[in-house]
Amino acid sequence: MPNDELLVEASRVLDHIIELFLDGDTRAVVGQAGAGAGKTGVVTAAGGAAADAGLQTGITAPTNEQVWDLVRRFTSDFPNADVALLHATSAAAQPPDDVLSTVGIATTTAADARNHQVIIATNDKFAYSRDDLGTLDRLVLDEAYQSDSIRYQCVAGLANVHLLLGDAGQLKPWSPEDLTRWRGLPVDPLLTAVGVLLTNHPDVEVVTLPLTRRLPPSAVPVVQPAFYGPELVFGAATLPDEREMTLDVARLGHRGRPSVADAAIEHAADHGWAHVLLRPSQTLSTDGEIVETITTIVQRLMERGARLRDERVPQRRGLAADRVAVAVSHRDQRSALRVELDRAGLAGVHVDTANKLQGLEFDVVVAWHPLAGLVDVDDFHLDPGRACVMLTRHRHACIVVGRASDLDIVRFQPPTTPAYLGSHPDPILDGWQAHRAVFEELAVHAIEA
Helix, strand or coil: CECHHHHHHHHHHHHHHHHHHHHCCCCEEEEEECCCCCHHHHHHHHHHHHHHCCCCEEEEECCHHHHHHHHHHHHHHCCCCCEEEECCCCHHHCCCHHHHCCCCEEECCHHHHCCCCEEEEEHHHHHHHHHHHCCECEEEECCCCCCEHHHHHHHHHHECCEEEEEECCCCCCCCCCCCHHHCCCCCCCCCEHHHHHHHHCCCCEEEECCEECCCCCCCHHHHHHHHCHHHCCCEECECCCCCEEEECCCCCCCCCCCCHHHHHHHHHHHHCEEEEEECCCCCCCCCHHHHHHHHHHHHHHHHCCEEEECCCCCCCEECCHHHEEEEECCHHHHHHHHHHHHHCCCCCCEEEEHHHHCCCCEEEEEEECCCCCCCCCCHHHHCHHHHHHHCCCEEEEEEEEEECCHHHHCCCCCCCCCCCCCCCCCHHHHHHHHHHHHHHHHHHHEEEC
């Protein structure tokens, strides 16, 4: 049985968001969500309701891939809508064939798109085409916590009424340039779209989506307090007995202590989490022992015939390789794992950095902990958004792999960070506290090598 109470509340919240968006008296509304909250469904529902009301609507997101996913979802939910996809001219921006086959028109020029009911484009393409598009009635900004304030300000003039939706715990905007001179100012270019809106218009209503449709009940007590806090409380849309992961094949060797990989898989199948702690050590970024451990875990997961059932498919089914992901922090880690997994016959398993995994969903995730083997911490590895992405991609289980010494990095005194007058929360201290909270929650799921 689903969590009916939360589903009813989520439906009420959706109706409220759409009512505010269509009403027009409210210039902007923010919908904040946890991981897997069904945010894209809200985006398409709001855009579709606006189109049904005869309002010309723009829908935008930061990346091409996100925009293509929006086109797929929107045209599926509203097959009769008049939709234009406005895309860039570069080869990398060419939409896939399945997107082209569903959208009414795909064009690189605003003149071709401007008279359609719904126009979907990236932030950058909308900004580039703003003068030629004229004024729309409504604007929906998806992934609004991933969009930076500059890109938002470049598209804000497209419409007088805005809906901003996003996951407040995910990776935030970044820049290779030193932008500290703007820290704490209301025009800080690294504020999120939501951040710059609320900084300059604090009366804008913020509506919280109350559930996660992706994460199982076992995941919420770990990730919600650590990455979202009291400002964004949510629960699982499913109840504990709705999803199950079982293993058809017994572990190797029926006596004695199981291997680390088998112990981790069994614990994760029963509890939704496992935290593998290799011997304490400071290592290079590409830690060969972690590469070997993760490869073995994935290999044993497939060898042992993991089977799943859930609210989508109540009958037990085998775990497919393409429904398993390995999350890493660095491209060299990804490359090393890709080689070993391919060598083990696991080419279907997805391996990528947190930046690339953001927005994706899998049944089982193996996460290479961002702090694994570090001598000292920095803002990149402490970034709470990176860890949040890694630990919120799964529907059934997440196995975290690191070293026992990782806990010492955040166990004692927090790092000293520069202070900026009027600045928003410090991402380094936020990350330190988030990692500390996660380690405490995962302590009961520790598997020591």
